[in-house]
Amino acid sequence: MKKHIVLYKTLSAPLMARLQARAEVTLIERLDAQGLAQLRDALPSAHGLLGASLRLDASLLDLAPELQAVASVSVGVDNYDIDYLTERRILLSNTPDVLTETTADTGFALILTTARRVVELANMVRAGQWQQNIGPRHFGSDVHGKTLGIIGMGRIGEALAQRGHFGFGMPVIYHSHSPNPAAEQRFGAGYRSLEALLREANFICLTLPLTAETHGLIGASAFEQMRPESIFINISRGKVVDEAALIEALRNGQIRGAGLDVFEQEPLSADSPLLQLDNVVATPHMGSATHETREAMACCAVENLLAALAGEWPENLVNPGAWRG
Numbered sequence: 001m002k003k004h005i006v007l008y009k010t011l012s013a014p015l016m017a018r019l020q021a022r023a024e025v026t027l028i029e030r031l032d033a034q035g036l037a038q039l040r041d042a043l044p045s046a047h048g049l050l051g052a053s054l055r056l057d058a059s060l061l062d063l064a065p066e067l068q069a070v071a072s073v074s075v076g077v078d079n080y081d082i083d084y085l086t087e088r089r090i091l092l093s094n095t096p097d098v099l100t101e102t103t104a105d106t107g108f109a110l111i112l113t114t115a116r117r118v119v120e121l122a123n124m125v126r127a128g129q130w131q132q133n134i135g136p137r138h139f140g141s142d143v144h145g146k147t148l149g150i151i152g153m154g155r156i157g158e159a160l161a162q163r164g165h166f167g168f169g170m171p172v173i174y175h176s177h178s179p180n181p182a183a184e185q186r187f188g189a190g191y192r193s194l195e196a197l198l199r200e201a202n203f204i205c206l207t208l209p210l211t212a213e214t215h216g217l218i219g220a221s222a223f224e225q226m227r228p229e230s231i232f233i234n235i236s237r238g239k240v241v242d243e244a245a246l247i248e249a250l251r252n253g254q255i256r257g258a259g260l261d262v263f264e265q266e267p268l269s270a271d272s273p274l275l276q277l278d279n280v281v282a283t284p285h286m287g288s289a290t291h292e293t294r295e296a297m298a299c300c301a302v303e304n305l306l307a308a309l310a311g312e313w314p315e316n317l318v319n320p321g322a323w324r325g
């Protein structure tokens with residue numbers, strides 16, 4: 001009997017065909033109220049799930065007694081109750097590596113855009129307010145040669161360090177769970193305590209996962225330690241930061257600006273105070289959002305899911321404790 005896969009993400013035709021050759025597939029196109037109701041209806045017979053941006057906790061998982069595998073189309077797995085999945089022996093997989101370079105590109109785009117005030121000045125031109133040569137009031141800050149501080153020296157952190165070191169001649173400092181000798185050798189990166197990094201870096205970039213340990217890691221006391229000319233970049237998860245403290249730090253000049261791809265609540269509300277601030281560049285959680293990378297992520301997730309449902313160890317297994325082998 002064919003397995004039943006429930007998708008809550010639309011796939012390209014070739015990937016859809018690959019799944020349909022192996023399984024019965026239910027597609028839920030949108031996770032609106034109607035889509036969630038369809039999902040609830042489909043879960044009782046689901047063996048596999050594939051998608052992203054849905055909080056999958058016990059309340060939904062309990063509707064799926066046959067579930068064997070969940071393939072997330074993301075590297076971050078903060079949306080999943082991993083302990084419960086493991087207890088139920090449901091294999092969770094993710095999509096690391098294929099999105100690393102693109103996400104680092106987004107991080108660097110935010111560094112450049114925020115430091116050089118690109119959005120603010122482009123909006124000024126568009127509004128017909130460029131009537132004479134700009135002066136110091138509109139100047140930004142240099143990026144090249146400034147100190148790049150990376151919090152979370154994993155895959156994306158390293159790709160950001162590569163851009164800063166080789167492309168922009170930036171001294172790189174980092175904080176992570178433990179020193180990363182490869183990054184130290186390749187980029188001359190220097191390990192720092194979190195506090196030392198906050199005090200020293202010109203650009204402070206978050207590239208760590210959201211976990212119980214990192215939830216609210218960057219709050220009022222962290223912003224107090226940053227230099228007034230520093231620029232804060234978040235491409236990890238919004239909840240790693242106390243957003244109210246960030247807004248306060250931006251308003252009172254404790255830091256110069258922020259480039260943010262992720263927020264406490266997503267989508268970001270149009271009336272967020274962040275959007276009132278000229279020194280904020282806000283993007284819609286687009287770190288990995290290119291045609292090529294999103295297709296590579298979907299392909300990776302499909303292969304993970306098919307392997308798991310075939311009783312094989314998926315390449316990107318997140319919870320090895322769930323393996324029955």
Ligand SMILES: NC(=O)C1=CN([C@@H]2O[C@H](COP(=O)(O)OP(=O)(O)OC[C@H]3O[C@@H](n4cnc5c(N)ncnc54)[C@H](OP(=O)(O)O)[C@@H]3O)[C@@H](O)[C@H]2O)C=CC1
Pocket residue numbers: 075076077096097099100103151152153154155156157175176177178207208209210211213214235236237261262285286287288
């Ligand atoms: N904006 C976007 O669209 C995207 C956002 N992301 C986010 O980026 C995150 C990182 O991805 P990726 O680089 O692939 O992940 P990695 O696991 O390769 O890197 C994360 C790094 O952070 C370190 N780390 C974790 N917790 C702490 C902590 N409490 N203190 C210090 N260091 C810590 C890890 O150390 P150790 O391994 O020792 O635990 C690791 O070196 C994802 O989890 C996701 O949330 C990813 C892709 C796109």
Ligand SMILES: O=CC(=O)O
Pocket residue numbers: 073074075076077099287288
């Ligand atoms: O935020 C995106 C991810 O892949 O994680």
